[in-house]
Amino acid sequence: MPPETVLKPGWWWFALGAAVFAAATTLLGKVGVGTVNSNVATFIRVVVMLVTTAGLLSFRGEWTGFQGISVRNWLIVIASGVATGLSWLCYFxxxxxxxxxxxxxxDKLSVALVLICAFVFLGEAFTWQTALGGALIVAGVLLVSLA
Known part of the structure; x- marks a missing residue:
């Protein structure tokens, strides 16, 4: 496993938290966009994220974390932000x-896409368990979403 893919303590709890909050996002979003333009709803969501993240940076004293970010990393993080924004616009x-x-x-087909791209572009392991798990995710998505 490349060094950057070594599992670090606590990763599981943050990943589980991401799943719980993603579920809440879907349920709250579904109710919230009922009579609101989806792009306006996404904008509100972005503003809330900005305020929440700024509050977290302030609380933890991490505003100095911008120092030392390379141009390459700035561009990659910006591209990630664009992808996130487009994902949210499509999702809402x-x-x-x-x-x-x-x-x-x-939307969770993204898991299968990440598995493939992590193998091809990041050199992460692609085992039979990963392949089977990805195939089961795709099968589950097809069963639930396209039935």
Missing amino acids: RALQLAPASRVAPL
Whole structure:
């Protein structure tokens, strides 16, 4: 395993937290975009994220963390931000157009895409367990979202 992919303590809890908050995002988002333009809802979400993150940086005294970021890393993080924004715009619009129980699983095809891209571009291990798990995710998505 490349050194940057070594598991560090606490990773599981943060990943589980991400799943719980992602579920809350879907459920709250579905209710919230019922009568609100999905792009406006996404903008509100971004403002809340900005304020929340600024508060966290202030609370933890991490505003100095911007020092030493290379141009390459700035560009990569900015590209990640653009991808996140486009994902959110698509996600909220999809929630306006379809039931959350169909949208959320289809969104999770990202897991299979990450598995493939992590293998191809990041050199992460692609074992039979990873392949089977990815295939089961895809099968589950197809069963739930396209039924």
